[in-house]
Amino acid sequence: MSSIILRRLALSVPLLVVVSAITSLLESFVPGDPARTLLGINATPEQYEALRAALHLDKPFVEQYWLYLTGILHGDFGNSLFSGESVLAVIGQRLPVTLTLVIGATLLSTLVGVLLGVYSATRGRFSRRLIDVVSLLGSALPNFWLALMLMSLFAVRFQLFPATGYTPFAQSPGQWAAGLVLPVVSLSIGGVALISKVTRDAMLSTLARDHIRTLRASGVRPASIIWKHALRGCGMPVATAVGLSAIAFIPGSILVENVFTLPGLGTTVVDATNQHDLPVVQGAAITFTVLVIAVNLLVDVVYSLLNPKVRAA
C-alpha cells in the first residue's frame, strides 16, 4: 500500500510545479505593475522600490519563480497585496469553512447516492427511470442556481434556515449546523447524481455475478445479499465516484460560498480576483491543488483497503 501512496505523491510534484508556474507566469502579464496598483499614485519612489524588491518584481521571471517556490517550501506564500496579511494566515483562517463544506457534501452525497442507487437497482423499472431523471437534472442544472432556489424556498419562503452568513461552531453549534444545511445540500446535488447512477449500474452488474447466485442458492437472506455482499462488490466503482464528486466539490464550493456568503476560501479567492490580489489567488490555487491530491490519495488508500488482493500483498 505504501508504494501506491509514494507513486501518487511522486505524480503530485509535477502537478504542483505546473500550477505554481502557471500562476507565477501570469504575474508577468500584469498590466502596469502590482506595486504601483497597491501603493496608489502618492507613493514615494523609495516606497515603490522597496515594495518591488519585497515582491521580487525587480528580478527576471525564472528567479522570481524560484524565490516563490523556495518560499512556499518554507511556508512563505507571500503577503496579500491588498491587506498586507500573510497569505498563509489568510488560508489558515478560511480553509476550515471550505473543508467543512466539502467533507459535509461528500458524506451526504455518499449516503444519499448509495441509498438511491441500491433502491433503484433492486426495485422495478420505474425507480430506474427516476434515478435517470434525478441524475440528469442534478448534473445538468447549474449548482449556484439550485443553491439560490433552495435558499429562496427554505430560507426566504419557509424561513427554516438562515439565508446567508456563518456562525462559528464555538459560538453556537446549533446555529453553525443550521447555517450549513443549505450550502452542504446544494453542493452535494451533483455528487448525488453521479454516485447514485454509478451505484445503480455497479449494483446491477454485481447482482448478476456468480457468487451472488451461490449465496442465493445457499438460502442467504436478500437483505444480506444486497447490503453486505453486493454492495461490498460495488466498493471500487462507488469509491471512484465518491472521489470524483469530492474533487468536483472543491471548485463547486467557490460558487456555493459566494451564494451563502460563507467566509471560506472560495469567497476569499473571488474577492482577491476582483482586487488583482495575485499572491492570494496563487496561494488558493496551490491549496486547492493540494486538496485534489489529498482526495486522490485517499481514494487510492480506500481502493487498497477494499481489495483483499492488494491488501494481502
Place this chain on the structure above:
Amino acid sequence: MTATDPLVSVRPRKRANPLAGIWRRPLTAVALAVVLTVTVAVILAPLLAPHPPLAQDLLHARSGPSGSHPLGTDDLGRDVLSRLLYGGRPALLGTAVAVGVYIVLGMTLGILAGYLRGWTDRVIVAVMDVMLSVPIVILMLAVLAIFSQSNVAAMLTLGVLSSAGLARIIRSACIGLREELFVDAAKVSGLGPVRIMARHIFPGLVGQLLVQVCLFSGIALMVQTGLGFLGLATPPPAPSWGGMVGEASQVIQQSPGLLVVTGGLIGLMSLSFGLLGDGLRDLDQDRRRGISAGARKPGRVPIAKETAETPDTAPDTGVLAVRDYSIAFATAQGPRTVVDSVGFTVHPGEIFGLVGESGSGKTVTGLSLLGLLAPGGTVTGGSAWLAGTRITGLPERELQRIRGKEIALVSQEPMVALDPYFTIGSQLGEVVRRTGGVTGGKDAVRQRVRELLTSVHLRDPDDVARRYPHELSGGMVQRVVIAMALAGSPKVLIADEPTTALDVTVQAGILDLLRSLRDERGMAIVLITHDLGVVADVCDRAIVMEKGRIVEEGPVEDIFYRPRHPYTKKLIASTPSIATTEGRIA
C-alpha cells in the same frame, strides 16, 4: 495523389451522418431544437428584443409579464426578455470559445498520440495526465485576476485545460481505427501520415467527437454563467445570463420569479446539451451494433395458464420429480423455448446425469429448480416437485426457505462462485447461521464450519476458513462451495458442471467426494455435464438432452451400450475417453 483515391473502395462504411435517426428519439430532437432556437434567438437579439437591454423604466420596475414586457421587468424596470436575449451573447460566446479550443486541441493531441504512438504518445499522455489533475476553475480565476473581466481569456483557459479529456477519448478511438483495413490500405498506397489522419482517421471519430462536444458545451455554459454570477466575466450593467441570476438573487424576497426565469433558461440550455450528448451517444452505439433506433425491447413470456396454474397431484415416487416441464426466454423476436416438455424423476441416494452440449437446456433446467433463472426466463409449462411439494410457481419468499435446506447448488466456475471480499469462514458461517440450524453462538458456528470443511476432505479447515477465495486453488474452492451447499443438509444437490473448470487430476477427487457424500448422506445429486466420461464414472441413471428435448433416458449402462438416438451415438463417438472406460461400465 489525385482526387481519385484508390481507398474509397476499401473503406468499410460511409461516413454516417451522426444525426441520422434523431427524429425517432423525441427527447434528443427536442433538445436539439431548444439549443438551435435559443442560439439563433440570441444571435438575432438586436432584431428580436422588444427593448434595449439597458433601457430603464423605473415606473414599471419589477412588473409581471405584460404586453410590452412578455417576461416582466427587473429591479430597475429593464425588460427581462430583452436582457435574456442580449445576456445570452457573453454566455454562448464564451461557450463557443471554450468549445472551439477544446475541439482543435483535443482532436490534434488525441489523433497525434493515437496514430503516431511511440514517444509522441508518451509525451502527450504525460502532459494530459497533469492537465487532467489541474484544478481548472481556480486557474481561470487566476487568469481573471490578471485579465480583468475577460470572458474570452477565461474560457480559452477552460478550453485548453479541458481538452485533455477529449484527447484521451479520441486517442483510444484512434488506436482502434488505426488497426482497421482501410488505414492499412492507405499506408500501402503511399499516403503520408498527415493525409491519412485527416482523410481516413478523422471521419471515423466524428460521432464520438459530437457527443463529447455536446457534453462539454453544457459544462462550459455552466462555468461561464458561474463566472457571470460571481461578476467576474461581464462588467455590469451589461446583461449576462449568470449576472442576471446574481441580480435576481439580490431581490429574491421581492420577486422570486425572476430567479426562476433567469436560472431556468441556463438550466434548460445545459440540460439540452446534456440530453443531446446522451442521445447522440445512444444513436452512435445503436449504429455500431447495427440496430435501428426503434428496435423492440424483449417482451414478456406468456405463461400457458392451464399447465402453470392447474395443480396436479404429487408424484408418489422420487425426491425430485419433473413433469412436462418447459422454459422460455424473452427475446426481441418474442419468447424462445429453451426447454420443451421435459420430464424425469430422481430417487434418494441416486446420482442422476443431465447430459448434453451447451445450449441443450440442461443448466437452465437445473437453475430453474432453485428458482434462479436469469432475468427474462420463465417456466411456461409443467411442474417440478421436491419431496412431494410443488416448487414451480412458488413465490420468491417460499423459495428462499427451500434453497440451501431442501435443494442446493454447486456451480461451474469455482473461482467466481464465492464472494471475493469475504473470508471462507465468514461466508460459510453466514450460510450455517441461516440454514444450518445452529442455535449456539459464535463458537458453535465456528465448530460447524470446521465440520463442514472437514467433511469435504479439506486438510486444514481452520487455515482454509481464514483465507480469501483467491488464496485457494480451484479444487479447494470447489470443495468449499460443496461444503456451503451441504450446510443445510439438502435432500437434492444440483451440481452444474462441477469439474469442468478443474484440472483432470483434481476432477477425479471432486467426483469421488460427490460419490462418498451420496453414500454417507443418502442425498440425491443431479449432475449436469457435457462430459460422458464423468457420466460413465459416477452416474446411476441419466437423460440426454438436445435443443431442449430429452432424446435418451435410462440407466447409464443402457445409454452407453444400447444408445437408441443418433444424437447419443454421436456424443459417445465424439468422446474418446469412453472407449477406454467402457470396460468399467460393465
